[in-house]
Amino acid sequence: MPSLVMTIAADLYALQEIDSAVEATKASLTAVEEQLGESEELIAGRQAVEEGRDALEDVGKQQRELEWQVDDLRSRLSDVEGKLYGGSVRNPKELGSMQDEANILRGQLRRREDELLDLMVRVEETQAALREAEESLTEVEERWRQDQRELTSEKGKLEGELAGLEEKRGQQSGLIDARVLALYDNLWERRQGRAVVKVERGMCGGCRISLPMTVLQKARSGMDVVQCVSCERILYVS
Ligand SMILES: [Zn+2]
Known part of the structure; x- marks a missing residue:
């Protein structure tokens, strides 16, 4: 009996x-503490945005360089054409070599302009990719902040429970x-x-x-x- x-x-x-109960609460607390801090998703999201910004800076630099080359070729071509059709040069040999130079410049200009058009497409694509990465990061950050708030509150709750259990443990072991x-x-x-x-x-x-x-x-x-x-x-x- x-x-x-x-x-x-x-x-x-x-x-x-x-x-x-103490052991289970401690395990829950450890699990919560492990999730506190920056998540892999957040770090990856930030890195994607950083890479997107670097890529945009890179294509922007290439674009400015090409634009400068196009301007330079245009102004050189316009100089040569000015002389060619201006009437000041009459020597056929000289006119012939000027014609050749103008043709070379036109060819170079066309190639650079084509390159610039291709590059503009890449600039747009890079901008779109960056916007997407930024939007995704904003979502990840919002979710992460929400999670962190919940985890912090959960941590506080568990710490309170643990303190209560340890007090009970002290009282109970005192009986033995x-x-x-x-x-x-x-x-x-x-x-x-x-x-x-x-x-x-x-x-x-x-x-x-x-x-x-x-x-x-x-x-x-x-x-x-x-x-x-x-x-x-x-x-x-x-
Ligand atoms: Zn036994």
Whole structure:
């Protein structure tokens, strides 16, 4: 018959429940803390925007360089054409070489203008890619900030729970004799948090062995610590 007063095993079982809750809360807290701070998604998003800006700066530089070359070729061509059709040069040989020069300049100008057109398309594409990366980063940042707020509040809640549990742990362990507490702590370590087990239908709830009648009777009295003959866990008859 279970005793009406709290037995040693019942006190230890209650302590184990607190310790299990402490362990679970600590694990949740660690998981929350690991998620606090910058996420990989956020870092990747920032990097994509940075790369997009670099690419745009690069094509912008190429565009300015080509525009400068086009202007230069146009002005040189206009000089040559001015002389060619101005009437001041009459020497056929000189006119012939000027004609050649004008043709060369026209060819160069056409090529540069074609290059510039292609580049303008690339500038537009690069601008569009950058805008997309910036929009995506804004979304990622918003989501991240929201997550961080929730995680911070979750962290506070868990820390509060942990403080409450540790206070309860202190009170509960205060009810237990130091020698018994040392045995419990040792078993908790060795049996991965299951130092105290319930006796179910005459069996140890830890290793499922059928317990000898004398052990069962002692465990039922609850007045002393009774351990399983096989796994050494503390037996609790509820
Ligand atoms: Zn056992």
